[in-house]
Amino acid sequence: MQNYSVVHWSSLLQRGQEVVNVARSVTPTLKISEPLSRVQVSSMAVKENLILLGGFDGELLCKCVNQPGVAFCTRVTTEDNAITNTVDTYQSPSGSLRLITANNDCKIRVFDAQSFTRVSEFSFRWSVNNTSVSPDGKLLAVLGDSTECLISDSQSGKVVSSLQGHKDFSFASAWHPNGLILATGNQDMTCRLWDIRNPSESFAVLKGNMGAIRGLKFTTDGRFLAMAEPADFVHIFDTQSGFLKSQEIDLFGEIAGISFSPDAEALYVGVADRTYGSLMEYKRRSDNHYMDSFF
Structure with missing residues (x-):
């Protein structure tokens, strides 16, 4: 993803192909939504055969992976500075x-x-920078200013x-596959880990090197947690060691x-x-000791 373009990168073929370009006006294929002018992409998610895009002016766009064009698009809010921080x-x-x-409108x-109708709207006291289910x-994790x-x-x-x-504003969250x-x-500059059965205090604090923690991802098997800073550093923690063993990618x-790839065999880092600017791919090292391996 870069500004107005989303590219699909094939790790097998080692080449990319543009799948969405919103540099010009966007006309959805479904008549239930209205066209949008040029959209600068602020957030993205790809799940369940859907590509979701959020925009800097409160836009939401949805494209079906196996169908041409953008199926649905709307501006969820018209307030100023209502950037769509998270889509999922x-x-x-x-x-x-x-x-x-x-969104930034709290x-x-x-x-x-299926119908793209709004079914719920929840308000909070501060701008919502991130949410995860x-x-x-x-349950919703709600983080913000x-x-x-x-x-x-x-x-x-x-x-x-x-x-x-935490001592400042939050920007990222991720649930372990076990839901606990x-x-x-x-x-x-920290990532805190919480057991939701005992939310009174975090059970671990993971520290970065030089910046806020902006990205968090668990592997699908729950074995690893990746933690990204705004620049230069990605940290990978082994959950089976109680998050004590880690690897730093500089x-x-x-x-x-x-x-992470769905099979947890690769980590992708967008620069x-x-x-x-690039997409970096890191392969999981096996060395005949698969369960003890790191990236």
């Missing part, structure tokens, strides 16, 4: 596929992925827990995002540096 999909407790957005919005679809992180009910929006410990551990990344450039 999840399965609701009833089994329905949902789309979720978090709101989280939930859409039905627990694996069972029942506050030292506290909230756990809310995904259907009612009611706050059920307040996580206290939540990782939160903050501008205080690269050059601003980090646009991180992601947004104007000169050295």
